[in-house]
Amino acid sequence: AQTVTQSQPEMSVQEAETVTLSCTYDTSESDYYLFWYKQPPSRQMILVIRQEAYKQQNATENRFSVNFQKAAKSFSLKISDSQLGDAAMYFCAYRSATGANSKLTFGKGITLSVRP
Amino acid sequence: NAGVTQTPKFRILKIGQSMTLQCTQDMNHNYMYWYRQDPGMGLKLIYYSVGAGITDKGEVPNGYNVSRSTTEDFPLRLELAAPSQTSVYFCASTFTGPPWTEAFFGQGTRLTVV
Numbered sequence: 501a502q503t504v505t506q507s508q509p510e511m512s513v514q515e516a517e518t519v520t521l522s523c524t525y526d527t528s529e530s531d532y533y534l535f536w537y538k539q540p541p542s543r544q545m546i547l548v549i550r551q552e553a554y555k556q557q558n559a560t561e562n563r564f565s566v567n568f569q570k571a572a573k574s575f576s577l578k579i580s581d582s583q584l585g586d587a588a589m590y591f592c593a594y595r596s597a598t599g600a601n602s603k604l605t606f607g608k609g610i611t612l613s614v615r616p
Numbered sequence: 617n618a619g620v621t622q623t624p625k626f627r628i629l630k631i632g633q634s635m636t637l638q639c640t641q642d643m644n645h646n647y648m649y650w651y652r653q654d655p656g657m658g659l660k661l662i663y664y665s666v667g668a669g670i671t672d673k674g675e676v677p678n679g680y681n682v683s684r685s686t687t688e689d690f691p692l693r694l695e696l697a698a699p700s701q702t703s704v705y706f707c708a709s710t711f712t713g714p715p716w717t718e719a720f721f722g723q724g725t726r727l728t729v730v
Contacts, residue, residue: 605661
């Protein structure tokens with residue numbers, strides 16, 4: 501079974517600085533998708549960024565980028581120029597690319613606070 | 617598009633009562649999921665469905681039941697509510713393509729069992 505591990509329960513960053521959130525996963529599959537979701541106090545789950553495992557290039561979305569290391573099974577999220585609105589809980593998630601087993605598995609999440 | 621709609625948003629149940637959490641999506645997604653999120657924790661999968669008429673258990677299915685009679689709807693039934701079921705419940709859907717999509721979530725249902 502696939503597992504997703506986020507070992508840091510909390511992190512803090514100064515406004516305008518850069519922060520990296522860590523995520524590792526365990527799988528025996530070669531084709532899968534990885535995601536970072538943001539959950540602000542409103543509870544809404546918001547997709548931040550996604551990565552297809554077959555793509556070597558790291559995904560980027562404006563201030564958000566990932567460092568995807570397939571061999572190490574690592575998928576970290578870098579937030580540049582942190583803003584107060586980035587304060588939220590962040591979840592790393594895994595989903596198999598095979599249609600027969602597309603359970604979406606989440607890590608425990610990390611609470612990010614942004615200091616003004 | 618409405619996306620994924622969950623009702624109700626809040627509910628208080630007494631121990632032993634039953635209720636159904638409704639979830640509907642209008643994106644013609646084949647996969648649907650139910651998760652629970654306990655305070656300060658991640659999302660745990662309760663049940664999921666790969667299409668109409670097909671459901672399967674996730675990590676924490678005890679005390680819950682689901683059905684999927686249509687592509688759009690995936691209700692979650694709580695029988696004999698217990699305090700341990702106090703949580704926030706999320707419904708989500710996705711398409712396993714191609715083209716594939718990320719999962720879209722409802723706004724959650726905060727359930728308290730007293």
